[in-house]
Amino acid sequence: MTRRRLRQIQTRPVAGRLFCILLFLAVTFTAAPRWCQAETTVSASLNPAQFSADTGAALIITINGSRSADVHIPTVAGLSFQGRGRNTQMQFINGSFSSSLSFTYLVQAETPGKYTIPPIGVSVDGNTLTTKPITFEVTQAGSAPSTQGTASPAPTRLRAGETDKVAFLRLSELKDTSWTGEVIPIRIKAYFRQGIKANLNALPILKGDGFVMPQLDQKPSxxxxxxxxxxxxxxxxxxxxxxxKEGRHTLTVELEAALLLPHRRNPFPGFGDQDIFQDEFFQNFFGGFESKTVKVASQPFTIEAKQLPTDHQPPDFSGAVGQFNLSAAAKPTKVEVGDPITLTMTVSGKGNFDRVEPPKFPEDPKWKTYPSSAEFKQGDSSTQGKKIFEQAIVVKDDHVTEIPPVSFVFFNPETEKYISLTSAPIPLSLKHGSQEAAAAPKSTPASPVTTAPKEAPGNPGIAGLAPIHLQMGSLQKKIVPLFAKRWFDTLLSLCTILLLSVFLWKARLRYLRNNPELIRKKEMRELLAQNMLQINAAAGKNDSGLYLAACRKAMQELLGRRWQIEPSAITLADLQARLDPSSSLIAIFATAEQGAYANYTLSAEEMRRYSGQVHKELSELL
Amino acid sequence: MKSNRYLALLSAVCAALILFCSSACPCAVAASGQSAETLFQQGNELYGQGKFQEALQIYSRIIAEDGFSGPLLYNLANCYAQTGRTGQAILNYERALRLSPGDSDSKGNLDLLRKSRGLFQEELPLFRRLASSLDLDQWTLAAGLSLVIFTLINLAGLRLSNGRQIRRWTGGLCLLVMAIASAGAFCQYRQLAEAVVTGNDSRLLLSPFPAASSIETIQEGRKLHYLSKHGSYALVEDEAGRSGWIETNAITFIIEPADHLR
Structure with a gap:
């Protein structure tokens, strides 16, 4: 291996590591400004908000958006504050990073009474922020605290099944019955105990049949x-x-999250009651975190879905359920016959806007209408908004004085009735131009659906199209993909067969090249076959001399090839020395040598016998 | 010297092959009648006079009686575009592009129509963008031609002892092209199940029933990928990857599908 190659191999892991480091730094520095730019807020909470004089409460001052701060605890007559440590927390929930710092103090009172902790100053990055004042009550020593508290944030009671949970889901109050298609607002709240680091694996999903929930926002509040x-x-x-679907459906909302739970260390004996490693700092420093995937589910709830009444259902009803309003406007209102007008119809309110269809323009031979476009604009909540329809209409009669009203039908779940809304007619001023003017529109409709008509009246055509083709080309009955065409398949099959044949042929050649013995045997077989032809030809002529010479030549050539000796150099002595003494080849060779020097005659029977013996024994020698 | 002879032989074989492909292609031998040609010219004249609806009827008549071609579908699509029938216009531009993939007029008009109707296409991942640079037939042809050349190179290798290095490099290149083209064809195979929304104000439903809740309204002219069928509803996926059920009469396949898809 060359030195250069060695250097390359040694450099590769280093380059890989360097790349990883650079990537990490890039990601860190790209994200860092966003962390730094996060708005810094401070808050203080007292827990519990009411306590007795012989106990205390935890005052937690939380600074969000910063990782260092100085807290200035005020002096309050009758109250003492003991620092219990600080905790830095970084959370990365669903791609959103946040960091917070909290200071914990034990608050104790000397005497019962009502107290107020004034705003606490916190210095963050040279700025001083203050918390809100906290008012609380201290009861007599030994008395149980009441449930009414005034500290901020307001305490909430845990519901059944939520005790000791680090995370749970709550839903807003939902009605017991609903109509199919009716939209019911729902608020989903996922609670994670502070100090628990959590990653959301997925957004909350609705479990159960009969109801659907649209995709939730990726960024919850x-x-x-x-x-x-x-x-x-x-x-x-x-x-x-x-x-x-109608029926009684039991539903629940589930959320999958990965919680990072801290390992609690065992108390270290020998330091009295207070274990030094129970301190927050050591818990964070020495204690690791354990990732635990949990499915947090809400309490199941049941809703009965009722089918929309079929009695008195208007034929134009498209499935819209909710409370809606309808308005209509047109532009321009001063036109000539043949001019396009953009009719804008707005359906606003709350309900299932996905089932809100365009309001119906009445069928009238005096009007030509085109398909409408729709645009939805969401309001303050997911169920509120407005759907705007724009439709191009063309007046065909010069006696028209107004745009007729359009109608929209929906079902109101509160009144449990179908409501048909009708817009007010829109006055229209027709300019009576020439007949030619009536035949061809002059203006471009304002509707995004209908751009400039070219020549025909009211055509919602499109400007700037490339011209038509003047040559028709070859016609065909259907579009067949190339791979489904027979000629292509045949060609590919042919190629595949040829390729396989070539590979097999090459493999055979390679096999023979790697086995020279096979080639030698093949050559020997061919040589034997040639010589046998000569022997048989001589036998056919009944020429004993020629026959014996052919037999001798065959034996010399094949045995010479076999023994790696010059064929002409093989004599009877060689055969006697190398072959089995009982071999008939020795006798035939001796006869052939004699025949070469003396006139020797063989009968046809002898020739046939000799031929068989020569062929058999020489074949065995191959 | 021998290597030059080898190259000359290879070129001749390739030329013969291309000639064979072009002559064997059924589309090239399809006959067009005189009446169809006359009607086509009539349609063109009407289009030139701005009588798009009449031209449309004539082009449709040719298609019904004699079949279609790339230019005919393109002209028909122009008529649909001029009469405001976006779904049919896009369908016919797409069909014209299947027959004449390199036709810049069809591409340009299709882009213009989509833009003017607000039918913006979703950004595709890189591999899909690369795959869609050629259509299914073009990828298939590239893979097929590579296979043919590879076969010829191997056949030549049996007889020719010289130019081994050239053969090896050409063969390797063919294999590379074949692999890339096969991957491209595999990605574009979904073109066979593509359909265009031709119905106005169609909706994607959650389940294949009339009373099912609607997922979204799907604009006329949107391209959909067909997945399966239930009754008179088809399960489709739009370009953004949202799937839902739509009435089968609201969509039209770009390439008429096999019977099991109908």
């Missing part, structure tokens, strides 16, 4: 809530569900 004395990070999604 993030807040904090105190629940049952613990502070939770809360992710909130606002969405909706709607029934697609």
């Amino acid at each position: 993030q807040t904090e809530e105190a629940v049952g004395g613990s502070v939770y990070s809360v992710l909130t999604w606002d969405s909706s569900i709607s029934a697609i």
Whole structure:
């Protein structure tokens, strides 16, 4: 191996590592500014918000968006604050990074009463931020604290099944019954206990039949809530569900998340009651994290979906369920016959907008209409918004004075009735131009659906198209892909067979080249066959001399090739020395030698016998 | 000297092969009647006068009676575009491009129509973009030609002892082209199940029933990939990867599918 090659091999892992490092640095420095630019907020919470004089409460000051800060604890008469450490936390939830820093203090009161912790100053990056004041009550020593608290954030009671959970899901209150197609707003809140690092593996999904929920927002709102004395990070999604099948359906919402739970260390004996390694710093420093994938599910809920009433259902009903309004406008309203007008119809309100069809323009021979385009604009919530339809219409009669009203039908789930909305007619001013003007429109409709008509009246054509082709070309009955055409398949099959044959032939040649003995045997067989032809020809002429000479030549050539000796140099002595003494070849060779020097006559029977013996024994020698 | 003779032989064989392919191709031998040609010219004249609907009827008549060609489908698509029938226009441009993949007029008009109707196509991943640089037939032809040349090189190797190095390099190149073209053809195989939305205001449904909830409204002219069928509904996937059920009469296949897809 050359030195250069060695150097290449040694350099490759180093280059790979360097690339990984550079990639890591690039990712880090690309993301870093975003972390730094995050808005810094401070908050303080007291937990519990009411406690007795012989106990205490935890005051947690949380700084979001920064990893270093100085907290200035104010002096409050009757209260003492003891630092319990600080905790830095970085979260990466669903691609969104956030960092927070929290300081914990034990708050104790000397006497019962009402207290207020004034705004606490926190210095972050040269700026001073303040928390909101916290008011709380300290009861007599030994008395149980009441459930009413005033600290921020407001504590929330844990529901059944939520005790001791590090994560749980809650849904907003939902109605018990619904109509198929009706959109029901739903708020999904995922709670993760503070201090627990969590990664969402997927967005919450609706489990159960009969209802569907649209894709949730990738970026839920993030807040904090105190629940049952613990502070939770809360992710909130606002969405909706709607029934697609009638019946009673039990549903639940599930969320899959990977929780990073800290390993708790065993107390280290020998340091009294207070284990030094229980300190937050050592827990974070020495304690690792364990990733645990959990499925957090909400409490199951049941909704009965009812079928929309079929009695008095208008024929124009398209499936829209909710509360809607209809408005219509037209532009231009001063036109000539044949001019296109853009009619804009807006259906606004709340409901299942995916089933809102364009309002119906009445069929009228005085009007020519074109398909409408639709655009949906979402409102404040996922169920609110407006759908705007634009339709190109062309007036064909010069006696028309107004654009007729359009109608839209929907089902109102609150009144449980079908409502038919009708827009007001739009006054139209027709300019009475020449007949030619009526035949060809002059303006371009404002509708995005209908661009400049070319020549025919009301044509919603398209400008700038390449001209038509003047040569028709060859006609065919159907489009057949190339691979399905017979001639192509035949060609490919032929090539495949030829290729296989070539490969087999080459393989055979290679095999023979690697086995010279086979080639030698083949040559010997061919030589024997040639000599036997000569022997048989001589026998056919009944010429004993020629026959014996042919036999001698055959034996010399084949045995010479076999023994690697010049054929003409082989004598009777060689045969006697090398062949079995009982071999008939020796006798035949001796007869042939005699025949070469004396006139020797063989009968036809002898010739046939000799031929058979020569062929048999020489074949055996191959 | 011998290597030159080998190259000359190879060129001659390739030329003969191309001649064979072009002469054997059924599309090249399809006969076109005089009446079809006359009708085609009539259609062109009507189109020139701005009578798109009448021209459309004439082109449709030729297709129904005698069959179609790339230019005929292109002209028909222009008529549909001029009469505001976007779905049919896009369908026929796509069909014209299947027959004449290199036709810049069809490509240009199709792009213009899509742009003007707001039918913007989703950004495809790199491998799909590379695969769609040629259509299924072009990839198949490239793979087939590579196989033929590779076969000829191997056959020549049995008789010729010289030019082994050239044969080896050419053979390797053929194998590379064959592998790339086969991969491209495999990716473009889905073209066979492509359809265009020709119905107005069609909706993708969650399940194949009339009362099913709607996933989204799908615009006329959108290209869909057919997956399966249930009753009078087809399971399709749009260019953004969303799948849902749509009424079969709201879509039209670009290439008429096999019976099991109908």
